[in-house]
Amino acid sequence: MTDQAYNFAYLDEQTKRMIRRAILKGLAIPGYQVPFASREMPMPYGWGTGGVQVSAAVLTPDDRFKVIDQGADDTTNAVSIRSFFQRTAGVATTTATREATVIQTRHRIPEEPLTEGQILVYQVPIPEPLRFLEPRESETRKMHSLEEYGLMHVKLYEDISRHGHIATSYAYPVKVEGRYVMDPSPIPKFDNPKLGDMAAIQLFGAGREQRIYALPPYTRVISLDFEDHPFEPSKADHPCGMCAATDSYLDELIVDDAGGRMFVCSDTDYCEARQAAGHIGKDNGGKGAA
Amino acid sequence: MQAETLSGGFADPAIAASYAFRTVMEAMARPGTVREIAGAAPPAPLSPAAGAVLLTLCDTETPVYLAGAANCDAVRAWLAFHTGAPLVGASHCMFALGTWEALAPLSEYSIGSSEYPDRSATLIVECPALDASGAVLTGPGIQTEASLSLPEVAAFRANRRLFPLGLDFLFTSGDRIAALPRSTQVSAPMGAAQVS
Numbered sequence: 246m247t248d249q250a251y252n253f254a255y256l257d258e259q260t261k262r263m264i265r266r267a268i269l270k271g272l273a274i275p276g277y278q279v280p281f282a283s284r285e286m287p288m289p290y291g292w293g294t295g296g297v298q299v300s301a302a303v304l305t306p307d308d309r310f311k312v313i314d315q316g317a318d319d320t321t322n323a324v325s326i327r328s329f330f331q332r333t334a335g336v337a338t339t340t341a342t343r344e345a346t347v348i349q350t351r352h353r354i355p356e357e358p359l360t361e362g363q364i365l366v367y368q369v370p371i372p373e374p375l376r377f378l379e380p381r382e383s384e385t386r387k388m389h390s391l392e393e394y395g396l397m398h399v400k401l402y403e404d405i406s407r408h409g410h411i412a413t414s415y416a417y418p419v420k421v422e423g424r425y426v427m428d429p430s431p432i433p434k435f436d437n438p439k440l441g442d443m444a445a446i447q448l449f450g451a452g453r454e455q456r457i458y459a460l461p462p463y464t465r466v467i468s469l470d471f472e473d474h475p476f477e478p479s480k481a482d483h484p485c486g487m488c489a490a491t492d493s494y495l496d497e498l499i500v501d502d503a504g505g506r507m508f509v510c511s512d513t514d515y516c517e518a519r520q521a522a523g524h525i526g527k528d529n530g531g532k533g534a535a
Numbered sequence: 536m537q538a539e540t541l542s543g544g545f546a547d548p549a550i551a552a553s554y555a556f557r558t559v560m561e562a563m564a565r566p567g568t569v570r571e572i573a574g575a576a577p578p579a580p581l582s583p584a585a586g587a588v589l590l591t592l593c594d595t596e597t598p599v600y601l602a603g604a605a606n607c608d609a610v611r612a613w614l615a616f617h618t619g620a621p622l623v624g625a626s627h628c629m630f631a632l633g634t635w636e637a638l639a640p641l642s643e644y645s646i647g648s649s650e651y652p653d654r655s656a657t658l659i660v661e662c663p664a665l666d667a668s669g670a671v672l673t674g675p676g677i678q679t680e681a682s683l684s685l686p687e688v689a690a691f692r693a694n695r696r697l698f699p700l701g702l703d704f705l706f707t708s709g710d711r712i713a714a715l716p717r718s719t720q721v722s723a724p725m726g727a728a729q730v731s
Contacts (some may be wrong), residue, residue, distance in 0.1 A: 253549035272652035273716035390649035426605040461676035
């Protein structure tokens with residue numbers, strides 16, 4: 246540890262105990278949002294204060310920590326959170342998904358399937374899936390307790406009546422173990438099928454909204470839909486320009502002033518590993534290059 | 536004050552608690568798996584595992600109920616010195632600790648409310664032995680099914696029917712720990728008579 250002035254992993258022990266108790270209740274009631282006394286962190290709300298507090302509560306000195314922001318290891322947010330725990334917890338860090346034991350993520354699930362030894366910590370802005378339908382916390386809490394989720398289906402139905410299909414493309418609501426409707430954080434709906442039956446533990450932290458929730462491994466998670474409009478994970482219909490992957494979620498990049506564009510994997514580790522293995526996309530000098 | 540009251544805590548509290556918590560969390564996330572948890576040396580009759588759980592999760596904000604033999608001078612003084620947790624009766628506790636027989640009846644403990652099901656008790660059950668055999672478990676955290684040597688089956692089935700309300704259980708024996716959250720379905724072991 247380089248900065249002895251801080252307690253291990255920054256937070257004081259009493260705060261960590263409080264967060265740890267909330268995590269255990271969250272795991273015992275999958276999909277239910279456990280209130281917790283979120284602390285001020287040395288970063289603004291919206292930069293992952295919830296995820297950071299959950300990570301601080303679960304990290305041990307033996308962990309290898311990875312942080313991704315929209316799939317990328319090299320954005321400002323990801324780099325600063327990674328170095329934050331490198332300094333305050335002395336943990337090893339990595340950008341390789343398979344080497345990490347704890348992965349904090351903003352808005353993506355890594356492409357590579359996670360394993361039993363891993364923990365995925367999500368940064369969550371608005372944990373309440375019903376919030377934009379009903380602004381009062383007292384009411385949404387009642388709706389969860391009564392399993393009154395009709396309003397959510399009305400919202401999806403309005404999508405269909407307006408657009409002809411369910412237009413919700415991220416933060417797509419899911420039902421956990423047939424009980425709680427849960428916001429999976431703003432991951433693209435392409436990632437929704439990975440939520441269920443995952444080998445790793447998934448923890449969700451919302452700092453400003455002061456909620457923690459969790460999915461134990463191998464939990465049943467269903468994306469809400471209708472019989473005649475089944476859930477469809479979607480992605481841009483292109484191969485990755487850098488690594489030619491056809492199975493990964495893609496970001497669209499505008500590359501010049503003439504409106505030229507390319508599609509690349511949002512998961513930088515996945516893309517780099519594929520390129521290193523010899524997969525070359527058309528914007529990277531590969532087959533079909535302009 | 537006796538020496539054993541002051542000793543037996545975590546040697547390096549922040550680090551030891553981080554390891555202990557990960558063990559408790561993995562146990563709670565994967566019901567039926569039995570793990571080793573170390574670092575605490577509480578006075579008898581507490582097991583080292585139960586001591587580690589108390590040190591990891593309890594403080595002045597968590598009312599604790601000591602049931603039966605666990606409610607002795609040595610344990611009370613140790614708990615007070617190391618955690619500061621207030622001692623209360625069964626109906627007001629966040630954590631309860633004792634043998635299965637001493638903790639009964641389960642109807643005493645808080646199972647949470649429908650709007651706040653997390654406000655429920657966690658029971659730390661001291662067991663003579665703990666291994667992955669016996670009652671069959673299915674549910675969140677379990678890929679197909681798991682087995683755990685539970686003290687009985689009927690009480691846990693009744694607890695599951697309360698979901699999302701209900702009690703959560705940590706089982707401790709020596710330096711071993713396992714967990715059973717309220718979400719787990721419990722059935723009698725294959726071949727055993729159907730439990731009443």
